[in-house]
Amino acid sequence: MSTETTLSILGSGIYLPPARPVCEVAAEAGADVSNYQGWPNVCHALAEDHPSTMGATALKAALADAGVAPDELRLVLFAGISRDYLPSFSVATEIMQSCGAQGHCLGLDMTIGCLGALSALDMAQGWLATHGGGVAAIVTAERWSYTVDHGSMASMGLWAHGDGASAAVVAMDTPHPAKAMFRGAEFTTQSDLNGTVLVKYGGTRHPVAPAGANPAERLFMGSSRADIRERYAYGYSSSLEAMKKRFGIAPKRVIINQTAALFLHLIAQVINIPIEDFLLTGPETGHVGSADLLIGLDRMLKSGPCHEPYLLASSTPYAFGAGLLMPPTPG
Template sequence: MHRQNAAEGGPVRVGITGVGSCLPDRTVTSEHLRQRVATASGLPLPAGVFERVTGITTRRVAAEGEYASTLAVTAARTALDRAGLDPLDVDLLLFASATRDMVEPATAHIVQAELGSRAHALDVTNACNSFVNGIDTARAMIMAGRARRALVVTGETPSRAVRHRPDSLRQFRDGFAGYTFGDAGAAVVLEPVERGGILDVDTETHSEHWPVGGIAGGGSRHPRGEEHTYFHGDGRELREVFEKVGASVLDRVRRRTGPEWADYRHVLVHQVTVPYLERFREITGVPADRLVVTVPETGNVASATLGIQLDRVHDGLRPGDRVLFVGLGGGVSIMTMVWEKS
């Protein structure tokens, strides 16, 4: 377990001063996806099965010629505009995502070239916690005096890791989590603030569960082969890990920053399926009116999930409002962050 508290980190406070997101134009319904998979595979998939099991009705899918960097750049331009900044005002750019355009170079350079920035640019990758990890990393660098203003972006295209032609029910089940995926981008600007800002960050990592799911291709274990480019995973095992340790992580952050759920204007949580979100509420007791529910219409957009939710509520926040971020990523890692609007 690793924790940082702003009160212990010196006088520098770091806040979020600009937010942006991007959803591709193309919408794919769960029923359309089911028909495509059933037709391609010949498997007897009952009508409506995807929506019944996941609660997801639609998801956005990147078009041909749209990439992770494309979605990140669009979100980044919005975030910079809302912060009143030019790309050249940023001296740190982190592309923080489970998806990337290619193995090498870092996708941050592709984003930077498109934006026209000259910042120190690098990638941060930690499955669905990548974006929150990127925010935490940027905050730490600003507090350490290594950067003045940071742009953290994500672009997620996990829909391209979905197996549309499974050759058996076993293969279908192994990759079922992939049928929840949608594509999206998100971005935030971070800079020093006089009050509020990011107040608390907490992480807990259980790496013994790393084989629970992922995309094996592209690394040194499986550098080539289409078989390794599809997502596989056991969503049930991932949920069991969270149920064992997730509530204790939330209890810790609440003891430090706000013991009542009413102390937070919103609770933004990574959303995989509707039943998973309902189970989260059951375990934690988070009131429904504190959640920002996106998964039925966007699907699981990996690390962009919390950024999409933040963008939807940002304009309605007032100074002093606190937002609790709750991230869960393969590996397995759990992360919380408390941000107070300045």
């Protein structure tokens, strides 16, 4: 890939509501927590927190970190699952309005589960290359803890799914200094796993939930957990191999979705990178869905300069991606 189509990471920002111990939340809901082995804490949204408000807070922080004015934005991609209202309400456009982006900026909502941030980086790279460069923003925000039945043992794997937001300001062919460079990503899809985690009600197939049901509850459907582990292992390994083949670089450090504590140990074995070289935010935040990847990126960039390649690894049950983050080009 030519340097002209490499995406500069200019700045990052996050918004995280207060965290609570997962076992405390589940016990209050009446669950037996004696066998729980997941992330110890989870962020739960405050009453006034919504995807657009949390996302706007994260983007304002990212713009300040980048030293970029809102009127420079040409594209705002919102890549979260959660939304304030059903479409055609645009979370991206609401965030644009809150942050002061102007009419020459396009706000676009895209949804691909927890793979959203990596997909949005890839999309911003292509969009800016096609449109002659400029500045774009990627925003991810989730408010989904309320969709989890914390009293259900069947939902134990979802107890640590938490709320929050993250953002990155990116650019191509501008004078702004880069903190890191996004080279690109490779993806693989297993389409038969679509609907593995399902919000059953609210769409055209089941518009209204029956009386007494939580219309927003997420359900684990279909495949056994053993099969899911095997399929995830293949998805992560195949996308990583495609990325390494494309760029000829094998990163030794990882920024990844914080799906579950034990799950990351499995992925570490599959891709043959020690878990000690994974950047972990799950112990403090839980799994914040699409926001995880940029929360990790923000932590890495705020800890010091990027000096080596990082694997950006991300997934949703039916799709997997591996991206390459590099140190900024000298000069």
